Amino acid sequence: MGFGNAGRELARILVDRGQDLGDRMGFRLLVTGICTRTRGAVIDPSGLDMRRILAGLQETGALPGWGSTGRGEGSNAGAAEPDTYDFIRECPSDAIVETTPLNIMTAQPATSYIETALRLGKHVVTANKGPVAWHYRRLATLARDMGVRFLFESTVMDGTPIFNMVSHCLAGCSVIGFSGILNSTTNFILDEMKEGASFDAALEKAQRMGIAEADPSLDIDGWDSAAKTAVLMNVLMDARVTPVDIDREGIATVDDAYLRNLGSSGRSLRLVCEGTRSAGRVRIAEIEAGHSFAGIAGTSSILSLQTDLMGEITLIESHPTVTQTAYGLLNDIIEVATGSPSH
Amino acid sequence: MGFGNAGRELARILVDRGQDLGDRMGFRLLVTGICTRTRGAVIDPSGLDMRRILAGLQETGALPGWGSTGRGEGSNAGAAEPDTYDFIRECPSDAIVETTPLNIMTAQPATSYIETALRLGKHVVTANKGPVAWHYRRLATLARDMGVRFLFESTVMDGTPIFNMVSHCLAGCSVIGFSGILNSTTNFILDEMKEGASFDAALEKAQRMGIAEADPSLDIDGWDSAAKTAVLMNVLMDARVTPVDIDREGIATVDDAYLRNLGSSGRSLRLVCEGTRSAGRVRIAEIEAGHSFAGIAGTSSILSLQTDLMGEITLIESHPTVTQTAYGLLNDIIEVATGSPSH
Known part of the structure; x- marks a missing residue:
């Protein structure tokens, strides 16, 4: 569902490697x-080319x-604007990949799509952070x-294994907090401003x-970071928050001159996401040279x-x-296909 | 086998959490x-207190x-210097933890111990890098x-999930190379020297x-780093190398004055491990300020x-x-106990 950049890249990877992957992994x-x-x-129930x-x-x-190309399965055959809910119901599949x-x-319409698919007993892999930030508990329970x-x-740091790592590789270990830089737009802008560019x-x-x-605006005002913070808190620490519960700061008010002057000191400004089980925030932080966040x-x-x-x-x-985003989807698809234990 | 710092810390974690972990994970x-x-x-076949x-x-x-404390299972009961091979044979267990x-x-005597246990059909979890650096192929095949x-x-970066991450969370993805700083002693010494201390x-x-x-000397001369490089190449990229195949540099020849002068530039010297499938090396590298290795x-x-x-x-x-070392052992024990797919 959805066939934008990530979906098409996933399709290309599947063309290149799908057969081999399936053969190796059963x-x-x-x-x-x-x-x-x-x-x-x-x-096409027999598989699209x-x-x-x-x-x-x-x-x-x-x-x-x-x-x-199929066997006339779709009630909307030939329709210019397919009804997505009909598609979810009528496309024979074990899993949907929602992008x-x-x-x-x-978090709509993605959340409704996901809910519809889950209720039909289909696995769901999504690249959309909204449903996880706003409705994780309900969707996970369903x-x-x-x-x-x-x-x-792929909702946080693309295909970098965060949720899979915690669930598969940190068994017996509890996550008690996190901090990170998780939004490219603001990170890029802060770097450019440090080099002398204006915000605009x-x-x-x-x-x-x-x-x-x-x-x-969602990036600049910290909403994307707040959504990711909520996702991490909900999934890794069993919190019950949504993006509005995150104490949030954006970068629009950062002073050009201050940031330029910072450049020579080796320090950097970063929009940092932080969370514990009980509280999350997105804040502008001054990072020392040599700190791993500075690089x-x-x-x-x-x-x-x-x-x-x-x-x-x-x-x-x-x-x-x-x-990397497409790989995150592929990795989740492999998780579904190999039936590893659930989160 | 072995009950030094890591073994005792593992024992403490098991006292605190073993019951709960087992209950949760079955x-x-x-x-x-x-x-x-x-x-x-x-x-004690019924479980030691x-x-x-x-x-x-x-x-x-x-x-x-x-x-x-047991039921007289051991042929060497009361012996001051137990024979380890007898222990492996006579201690009823599904797995041994070799430290x-x-x-x-x-890589001895650890490799012989591991081989003995594997031949008896026991799972093996080890904190010793030697057997993996020198004999990975043979032991993995056995x-x-x-x-x-x-x-x-825990042989590389303690309990940080490297091997488990690649095997569980990067399915469908191939590792084609790596670089890292994997030896504490040399890293610490290079930092101290940058601050003005002499090597000694x-x-x-x-x-x-x-x-x-x-x-x-094994740290200083780069052998520990070379062994870890061999482990990573063998396990992650199916190479067939031992530590002597790694192009190796130590830190004993680093010039104090050169390193002190580097300090003010923000750059650092690091002993860096690098590997591809075909070649590995351990070298002293000058790292730019801001590079993730510098921090x-x-x-x-x-x-x-x-x-x-x-x-x-x-x-x-x-x-x-x-x-963290003990956690690496625990994580592998959980792997064994939950029967996840093998590497």
Whole structure:
């Protein structure tokens, strides 16, 4: 569901490696349907030819059309604007991969899609942080009740294994807090401003490079960081928070001159996410030269987990591309396919 | 096997959490025997009272004596110097946790102990890097043939999940190279020298703080780093190397004055381990201020994995204590107990 940059990159990886992966790990992966908002939808219970789909999309800008390559399964065959709920119900699949465009402040329509799929007994893998930030407890409980997985590795630091690492590799260990730099746009802008750029010039450059959204306000105002903070608190520490519960600071009020002067001192400003089980915040912090947070440039990100037995473990993702987001989806799909124990 | 700092810390964690862990994860953990070189050995098929063992060890400096708390299983009951091979054969157990003192250059006697246990169909968890650096292929093949696990998470960066992360959380992804700072002694000494200490004074301080061994030559000359490099190459990239195959540099020849002058520039010297599938080296590298390697102080360590799909992922362990080593053993024990798929 959704076939934007991440979905298409995932499709390319599956074309290249899907067969080999399945052979090695003992499963067979078929893409039985794709549903988009503006490019149509397509279902084939026997498995879509993804190579052809990708080529066709590049040529015509659209999918071959719901039902046109399949066996007429879709009630909306040929419809220009497929109904997504119909798609979820009618596309025969064990799992859905949800990458639809999302309003982060309402977490919709992604949350409704996910809920619909879970209620049908389908595993769900999502790249959307909204549903996990706002509705984690409800969706996780629903998934457990239905005996399916609800996975979302790529919602924080793309495919860097955070949730999978804690669940598979830190058994017996409790996460008691975290801090991290988890938003590329603000990190990039703060770096540019330190080098002398104005806020507006830095933002424009970020947009030109495709790092910032056309509407960057959710990044700038710290909402994206607050959503990720809520996700980490809810999932890793069993908190019950939403993004509005996070004490939040944005970067729009940072003083250009102050930041420029900081440059020569070796110190940096970073928008830092912090959380414990009981409280989360997003704040502008001055980082000493030599601190691991100081070296996180541009689109890179960092997360330090404080644990009871393992002390502090830190993960860094360096200069990710869309491949890393797609890999996060693939990793969750492999989790589903190999039936590892649930979170 | 072996009941030094790491073994005793593991025992303390098991006293505190073993019951709860087993309840939550569906297994029951009994310590049925402990074998040491100088403090005796003890076997109890119904499970040792670890609280009493730890208290007794603190009081008398020795274990209660092989067989004395058990049912007379041991042929060497009461012997002052238990035969370790007899212990492995006669102690009823599904797994052994191997933490015996080791000669890193011969990997013995740990390798023979491990081999004996594997041939008896016992899972092996070890904290000793030697056997993995010198004999990984043989031991891993033997374990596979016997249907048991051979695990060694704590050999590199203590309990930081490297091997478990790659095997559980990077499925479908290939590691194609790595670089890291993996030796505390040399890292500490280089930092001290940068602050103005002589090599000898820095080494003495490291020994006083318990960071460096009484014989620090294996650290200083880069052998410890070379062994870890070989472990990572063998396990993560299916290489067939031993520590002597690693192009190795030590820190004994580093010039005091050069290092002191470096201080003001913000740059640092680090003993860096690097590996690909075909070649490994340990070298003194000058690290720029702001690079993630520059901030790795004292006993902390860092490892960057280069992968095909996930780009570069970096793990940092901050200021570990013996608890982190013990946690690595515990995590492997949980792996064994929960029967996750093998490496």
